[in-house]
Amino acid sequence: MSKEKKTTKTETTTEDDEEVVIIDVKEEPELTVEDLPGVGPATAEKLREAGFNELLAIAVMTPRSLADAAELGEAVSAKIITSAKKLANIGGFISGSSILERRREVLKLSSGCAAIDELLGGGFETQSICEVYGEFGSGKTQVGHQLAVNCLLPKEQGGLGGEVFYIDTEDTFRPERIAQMARGVGMDPEVALERIHVARAYNSAHQMLLVDEVQRASKNIDVKLIIVDSLIAHFRAEFLGRGMLADRQQKINRHMKELKKLADVNNALVLVTNQVMSKPDAMWGDPTKPVGGHVIGHASTFRLYLRKSKAGSRIARLVDSPNLPEGEAKFFVTADGLRD
Ligand SMILES: Nc1ncnc2c1ncn2[C@@H]1O[C@H](COP(=O)(O)OP(=O)(O)OP(=O)(O)O)[C@@H](O)[C@H]1O
Numbered sequence: 001m002s003k004e005k006k007t008t009k010t011e012t013t014t015e016d017d018e019e020v021v022i023i024d025v026k027e028e029p030e031l032t033v034e035d036l037p038g039v040g041p042a043t044a045e046k047l048r049e050a051g052f053n054e055l056l057a058i059a060v061m062t063p064r065s066l067a068d069a070a071e072l073g074e075a076v077s078a079k080i081i082t083s084a085k086k087l088a089n090i091g092g093f094i095s096g097s098s099i100l101e102r103r104r105e106v107l108k109l110s111s112g113c114a115a116i117d118e119l120l121g122g123g124f125e126t127q128s129i130c131e132v133y134g135e136f137g138s139g140k141t142q143v144g145h146q147l148a149v150n151c152l153l154p155k156e157q158g159g160l161g162g163e164v165f166y167i168d169t170e171d172t173f174r175p176e177r178i179a180q181m182a183r184g185v186g187m188d189p190e191v192a193l194e195r196i197h198v199a200r201a202y203n204s205a206h207q208m209l210l211v212d213e214v215q216r217a218s219k220n221i222d223v224k225l226i227i228v229d230s231l232i233a234h235f236r237a238e239f240l241g242r243g244m245l246a247d248r249q250q251k252i253n254r255h256m257k258e259l260k261k262l263a264d265v266n267n268a269l270v271l272v273t274n275q276v277m278s279k280p281d282a283m284w285g286d287p288t289k290p291v292g293g294h295v296i297g298h299a300s301t302f303r304l305y306l307r308k309s310k311a312g313s314r315i316a317r318l319v320d321s322p323n324l325p326e327g328e329a330k331f332f333v334t335a336d337g338l339r340d
Pocket residue numbers: 134135136137138139140141142143172180275333334335336
């Protein structure tokens with residue numbers, strides 16, 4: 001398989017006297033017929049013998065014609081075509097109505113807190129990246145834990161009925177907390193923990209590799225939520241100094257693109273957290289701005305800014321949504337989880 005790599009410089013902006021160069025890295029995935037879910041060696045051989053070496057060639061067939069050509073059952077062919085359509089790099093323009101059709105598949109994940117769900121137009125949307133940012137202790141990790149639990153719930157109960165991959169960069173994932181929150185929604189804690197897959201990322205390169213790992217796992221597991229908590233911590237520690245800035249931004253940009261691909265292919269939600277500094281810091285600029293600056297903002301569909309408020313309450317503010325008004329929701333972090 002030949003791997004084509006195109007790099008196009010798409011944007012240069014200057015913000016907070018940081019030169020932010022956004023590089024659009026388009027990488028053709030090295031997928032072959034063997035990568036299709038449910039296709040074993042025998043089926044793969046049949047497909048290849050019939051001349052179907054590329055996913056695109058399969059994606060454009062009808063179940064009947066593929067069944068005839070490759071001597072497969074029609075139901076199997078239909079499944080293979082559906083998967084090929086998902087995985088093939090089809091490209092090109094699509095009509096507004098097909099975007100609408102894809103949008104119809106969007107699912108909404110409840111936070112368990114009516115005010116936050118309402119702020120988000122019914123919950124956290126799949127096929128999107130949501131960035132949750134705020135100061136330390138503002139509740140970002142709590143939101144991550146709660147969504148991990150809720151994702152496991154059936155759709156009728158505000159969940160996504162699928163499994164969770166949690167990339168933990170700061171060693172703050174707490175199974176005990178998951179257990180508490182699971183009990184809070186009436187779920188067996190052990191069942192919940194079984195379906196939340198956690199990996200500790202040791203550095204930014206490892207963090208990026210773990211996204212590939214989720215991609216591989218998603219062939220056998222119905223992944224509905226991917227959490228990266230925190231997205232930025234490793235990058236921030238490793239890429240110090242002005243000279244490293246472009247490199248850092250490019251890597252984060254690439255990381256975000258890969259996460260977005262996971263969200264799209266799996267009709268899943270990606271949740272990333274990002275810290276804002278409480279104290280101004282020469283290197284990182286404006287204290288009220290999220291650390292990753294421009295790149296993360298561009299790539300995420302929703303941005304929620306969390307802050308502590310009066311009497312132990314917290315405020316979530318929706319910032320920059322493509323189709324929802326800005327607004328705020330008040331919530332509490334309780335032993336059982338997020339509550340109104
Ligand atoms: N079991 C619990 N019951 C009630 N509140 C809790 C519980 N566990 C955590 N909290 C609250 O959540 C807060 C921690 O929030 P969280 O860890 O989500 O912050 P964060 O935004 O992720 O911070 P950081 O930037 O340091 O990662 C605690 O200060 C506490 O107020």
